[in-house]
Amino acid sequence: MLEDKHELVDKFGRRFNYLRLSITDVCNFSCSYCLPNGYQCDTPRTFLTQTEITNVVSAFAKLGTKKIRITGGEPCLRKDLPAIIERCKATSGITEVALTTNGFNLFDNIDEYKAAGLDAINVSIDSLDPNMFKLITGHDKLQHILKGIARAQQIGIKRIKVNAVLAKAFNHNQLKDYLAWIKHQAVTVRFIELMETGNGTQFFEQNHLSGQGVKESLLAAGWLQVVKGTLNGPAQEFWHPDYQGRIGLIMPYSKNFCQSCNRLRISALGKLHLCLFADQGIDLRSALNCGTPEQAVEQTVKLLRSAMSNKTISHELDKRFTGATKHLAMLGG
Numbered sequence: 270m271l272e273d274k275h276e277l278v279d280k281f282g283r284r285f286n287y288l289r290l291s292i293t294d295v296c297n298f299s300c301s302y303c304l305p306n307g308y309q310c311d312t313p314r315t316f317l318t319q320t321e322i323t324n325v326v327s328a329f330a331k332l333g334t335k336k337i338r339i340t341g342g343e344p345c346l347r348k349d350l351p352a353i354i355e356r357c358k359a360t361s362g363i364t365e366v367a368l369t370t371n372g373f374n375l376f377d378n379i380d381e382y383k384a385a386g387l388d389a390i391n392v393s394i395d396s397l398d399p400n401m402f403k404l405i406t407g408h409d410k411l412q413h414i415l416k417g418i419a420r421a422q423q424i425g426i427k428r429i430k431v432n433a434v435l436a437k438a439f440n441h442n443q444l445k446d447y448l449a450w451i452k453h454q455a456v457t458v459r460f461i462e463l464m465e466t467g468n469g470t471q472f473f474e475q476n477h478l479s480g481q482g483v484k485e486s487l488l489a490a491g492w493l494q495v496v497k498g499t500l501n502g503p504a505q506e507f508w509h510p511d512y513q514g515r516i517g518l519i520m521p522y523s524k525n526f527c528q529s530c531n532r533l534r535i536s537a538l539g540k541l542h543l544c545l546f547a548d549q550g551i552d553l554r555s556a557l558n559c560g561t562p563e564q565a566v567e568q569t570v571k572l573l574r575s576a577m578s579n580k581t582i583s584h585e586l587d588k589r590f591t592g593a594t595k596h597l598a599m600l601g602g
């Protein structure tokens with residue numbers, strides 16, 4: 270395929286057409302692998318404003334980005350989320366706006382999010398057992414979150430995924446629960462291998478599991494691996510003729526995982542992270558606020574282009590290098 274000079278491409282030929290945009294690092298849950306002691310605010314700070322968000326999304330769109338995923342912390346804690354969705358969706362070139370959420374207020378707000386232009390949701394559900402769910406997140410909200418997903422289906426949100434982090438302590442033996450659930454639900458359940466973070470070393474050492482076991486169980490039960498397009502990200506996906514839903518596997522510790530990397534990340538403080546585990550972010554805020562909106566977008570485009578030469582071939586999680594990432598609520602996973 271010919272390279273478009275306006276695209277973001279790194280020196281390894283990877284194209285970046287997908288932006289994960291964090292809009293807050295605040296969260297109301299205390300998932301044991303992410304914020305086990307709940308959210309702690311260490312320094313005063315201001316999250317990206319709607320104007321800054323419009324400028325950063327426009328800059329990415331000029332460079333070929335088509336899909337934005339809004340994440341956090343918990344993005345639904347921002348009262349202006351509908352306006353943010355609307356601004357992302359109104360940006361020329363952006364064809365899909367997705368949201369990653371713990372789902373705490375989905376039931377009440379999904380109609381408004383859809384009306385604002387939301388196309389897709391990922392909801393984190395690490396166990397389908399209500400007691401275990403409460404133990405993991407600190408909240409007895411599983412049924413309410415499932416109602417939110419049902420509402421999203423009812424109003425026609427087409428792409429619904431459920432994220433479950435694989436951990437020995439809570440869900441390694443629950444594949445059958447998820448399979449029973451997706452038998453009649455057009456939902457993709459994605460198992461994510463637990464990643465080590467700066468604050469999560471002990472939990473990681475006690476709980477990390479490879480997704481390979483899940484993959485082998487699926488293949489043995491007649492599930493088939495979906496052949497990926499060249500622009501798809503690193504997830505592996507499986508389908509089965511008897512199931513309406515699908516299973517995905519995200520295995521960042523597997524060989525060549527980073528080869529299909531297609532995403533860049535912006536933190537809620539306006540830093541560009543070339544990798545989830547980069548050792549620092551590149552501050553875009555002065556560019557995002559310089560002069561007229563057109564000038565701000567132009568400056569940001571320049572910065573983004575020049576940053577690409579620093580993208581490394583792979584994370585170094587296998588060497589236990591977690592970069593600046595203390596927990597994934599900082600950046601949105």
Ligand code: SAM
Pocket residue numbers: 296302303340341342343344369370371391392393432433434461462463464465466469596597598599600601602
């Ligand atoms: N609060 C929202 C949520 O939970 O969906 C969005 C932010 S959360 C950081 C994004 C995703 O990262 C969630 O699916 C979460 O389960 C996942 N995650 C958090 N910490 C992780 C870790 N150490 N390893 C793997 N996935 C993790």
Ligand code: SF4
Pocket residue numbers: 296297298299300303304341342343371393597598
């Ligand atoms: Fe909050 Fe999401 Fe982290 Fe859970 S995974 S603590 S919901 S940011």
